[in-house]
Amino acid sequence: MDAIFTSFEMLGTTLIVPMAILGMIWGIFGGALPGISPSITMALLLPFTYTMDPISALVLLTSTYVGAEYGGSIPAILIRTPGTNASAATMIDGYEMKKKGKAGEALGISLQASSIGNFIGIFCVILLTGPLSQLALAFRPTTYFALGILGLSVIVSVSEGTLFKGLLAALIGLIIATIGTDPVTGVGRFTYGNADLLTGVPIILVMVGLFAVGEILEQIATRSDGSVVTDRVTRLKWPTWAIQKKTAKANFIGSAIGVFCGIMPGAGGTVASFMAYAEARRFSRTPQEFGKGSTEGVAAPEAANNADAGVGLIPLLSFGIPASNSTAVLLGGFLIHGLIPGPVLFSKDPTLLYGMFSGLLVASLALIPAAFLTLSASIWLVNRPKPYLMAFIGALVFSGAYSINNSVFDLGLVLAAGVLGFGMRFFGMPMLPTILGLVLGYMIEANYRRSLVISGGDNSIFLEDPIAVAFLGFAALFLVGSIIREVRDRKKKNRDMGVAA
Amino acid sequence: MDRDLISGLIGFALALVYLFAAADIPTSALGDSVGAAGFPHMLGYTMAAVSALFVAYRLWMLRAGAPRAVPSDDVFAQPARAFASAAGTVAICALFILIFEPLGYLPAIALLILGLCLYQGVRLDLRLVAIAVGGSFALWLLFAQLLAVRMPAGIFGELI
Numbered sequence: 001m002d003a004i005f006t007s008f009e010m011l012g013t014t015l016i017v018p019m020a021i022l023g024m025i026w027g028i029f030g031g032a033l034p035g036i037s038p039s040i041t042m043a044l045l046l047p048f049t050y051t052m053d054p055i056s057a058l059v060l061l062t063s064t065y066v067g068a069e070y071g072g073s074i075p076a077i078l079i080r081t082p083g084t085n086a087s088a089a090t091m092i093d094g095y096e097m098k099k100k101g102k103a104g105e106a107l108g109i110s111l112q113a114s115s116i117g118n119f120i121g122i123f124c125v126i127l128l129t130g131p132l133s134q135l136a137l138a139f140r141p142t143t144y145f146a147l148g149i150l151g152l153s154v155i156v157s158v159s160e161g162t163l164f165k166g167l168l169a170a171l172i173g174l175i176i177a178t179i180g181t182d183p184v185t186g187v188g189r190f191t192y193g194n195a196d197l198l199t200g201v202p203i204i205l206v207m208v209g210l211f212a213v214g215e216i217l218e219q220i221a222t223r224s225d226g227s228v229v230t231d232r233v234t235r236l237k238w239p240t241w242a243i244q245k246k247t248a249k250a251n252f253i254g255s256a257i258g259v260f261c262g263i264m265p266g267a268g269g270t271v272a273s274f275m276a277y278a279e280a281r282r283f284s285r286t287p288q289e290f291g292k293g294s295t296e297g298v299a300a301p302e303a304a305n306n307a308d309a310g311v312g313l314i315p316l317l318s319f320g321i322p323a324s325n326s327t328a329v330l331l332g333g334f335l336i337h338g339l340i341p342g343p344v345l346f347s348k349d350p351t352l353l354y355g356m357f358s359g360l361l362v363a364s365l366a367l368i369p370a371a372f373l374t375l376s377a378s379i380w381l382v383n384r385p386k387p388y389l390m391a392f393i394g395a396l397v398f399s400g401a402y403s404i405n406n407s408v409f410d411l412g413l414v415l416a417a418g419v420l421g422f423g424m425r426f427f428g429m430p431m432l433p434t435i436l437g438l439v440l441g442y443m444i445e446a447n448y449r450r451s452l453v454i455s456g457g458d459n460s461i462f463l464e465d466p467i468a469v470a471f472l473g474f475a476a477l478f479l480v481g482s483i484i485r486e487v488r489d490r491k492k493k494n495r496d497m498g499v500a501a
Numbered sequence: 502m503d504r505d506l507i508s509g510l511i512g513f514a515l516a517l518v519y520l521f522a523a524a525d526i527p528t529s530a531l532g533d534s535v536g537a538a539g540f541p542h543m544l545g546y547t548m549a550a551v552s553a554l555f556v557a558y559r560l561w562m563l564r565a566g567a568p569r570a571v572p573s574d575d576v577f578a579q580p581a582r583a584f585a586s587a588a589g590t591v592a593i594c595a596l597f598i599l600i601f602e603p604l605g606y607l608p609a610i611a612l613l614i615l616g617l618c619l620y621q622g623v624r625l626d627l628r629l630v631a632i633a634v635g636g637s638f639a640l641w642l643l644f645a646q647l648l649a650v651r652m653p654a655g656i657f658g659e660l661i
Contacts, residue, residue, distance in 0.1 A: 051648060162505070164555035168512045171548045175519055178544065182537035185529035189537060190522060213594075220621055221577075221586040387621035391614045392636055398597065399610065399640050403650040411598045415591065422587050426577050427508040445540045449533055457534035 010355050011362065015056040020363040023060040024370050027067020031084055032075055032378040033389065038068035038084055038309075039325035040211045044393070046204050046332055047400030054337040055352055059359030061333040062313070065326050066363050069269065069309045070114040070371065073302055074378050077106045086269030086305035089277040093290065093297030104237035106298050111371045112239055113251050113302035118364040120255040120303075121262065121310020125317070126357050129346075132318035136343035141450040142462050146471035148444035151321040153475035155436050157482035165429045166482075172420075173437020174444070176201050183446040184453075196409045203438055204332045205401055209414040210431050211325065212397045214421020216390050236375050243295050250280040250296035254303030261304070262311025269305035269312075269324075276304035310360070317341050317353060321440075328435040335439075506559045512552035520545035589620055605655020606645065611637035 011017055023045075030041025042064050049057035072084030077094035090110060097106035139147070156166035179190045180200030191197040239247065254276040261272035280300030281290040290297045313330075315323045320342040322328040334341050339352070346353060401414045424431055455461035462468050523545055526538035577583050597613040604612075615633040623629055644650045 167551045174544050178541045184533050185537050187527055187529045187537040189526050217587045217590050220590050221583040387618050387623045391617035394617055395610050395614050395640055399644050403644055406651055408602055415594050427504055449535050453533050
């Protein structure tokens, strides 16, 4: 409790408030740009956070995360192009409202629903992160090894594409993590005499390369459809009392589903928003309006994806395992400052995390005025020609990458990671397992070997730790479940094809 | 050709290269029972096995009449065009990296913006040049002045 009060005191003595507002605005702009996901928006900020104090850096990143989830709804409503994947469900009725000349109302409903979802999500994070992280105090090297394997298995199982692709993507990340000095003996591995590689491949540079440079390469290879916002007089309108009453149930349903999906590993905001849309229609008094400009159809998915974004922080803050691309980038923000999220951080420096929570609350409050003030700028940004935008993002990425170590070698690493990201997009491979493999590689190897040092090389030590056994059992269950699901889907597909023929 | 099959084959080739490279990892006198090369070997063999299984699975699926794997994204509907376009962008970025320190931050970034815009079909005119120079100056203000990052002065900086 003291930590919570301390964190509120910090609002006046640290840069939490300006960073929350800045992050929120940057997030809205990033989310509003189609093709620029919240994770890319956050990754672009990572180099700037090096020189900041940890709380300011973390508040900036998490506020960006929250802002981007709302920002995605702007182009979804105005030009029928979702700024983020999670805002695709908002597009269905949001754009229909826009066609009826109600774009301002749709944006207002989206804003209110986002705020409600945000607050509920953050409330859950504050409530659950502490107790969950206490569980991890009982962890030993064997448990951490098993936790790493479980984290990877979960993400591999729920990632897009087949299980094979998820596994290959995770292995790529684990392989990159082996570059550098060996964690136990200090022997250099795969460095080939290059001093820049002795400390390993910086996770931040790989993230920026995979997400941002990979996106630039893909976007430049794509022809733009040239959609622009023609309605320049759009003004955001806060929903009237009647609309607020009508959308209250949809907001509640959306937030509840967002919380549920946020807790479920890998479900993500996109699943949450479409589930919320379907459930809101099922429980609506006017389901016939869905798809034709329903206010509830805008509210439910927005509340869901914002609640999901907040709750998605729980696995990262409790156990140090990111459950999405955005939280993986946030983990990068922690690592930059030598912080490892999890129980140790919680007991050692709780004010840091509570400072982050209060920053999130400030950001959620700031969302409402920021959305009103930035709408014109967002529309201007959405209308910028893609070539200029991509060129500037490229310049920003390389400037940011250089600023970390003042090293040209880092620029090469970022470009190489971008090429890898482009290749993975081409082959339809998920990127989160790669990032997670890279992040967890050290933890898995170091704890595996530490365990064996303790046991004198006896692998049965993993069976003597009940939590580790449970984690490894769950990991196996996830993988087996994923195989069963794939086989079932394949059979269903074959059956459908047979019927169609 | 089936893209899943190709990704499996590439994965297998990568695993072999990785295992080959892992064979050169020196042994430390302080080594534990696993050793510095132990984990890379495990990863290499696992990757080879997963890739081989993936290739076998795809071949079996194709024989059973499954459609070829194509990305759901339209972006890569014309792979040759997409790869050629990406290769051009990579070449521009690689050139930028080469000239970054010798030429200095301001001109190198301006040239990067100019090059990427021209490559995407923007017409070369005064407006584009002004955007590239102005953008480069804005980023220099942000990084070199506001964030105090020491950016390379390059040949022009030395002349001044």
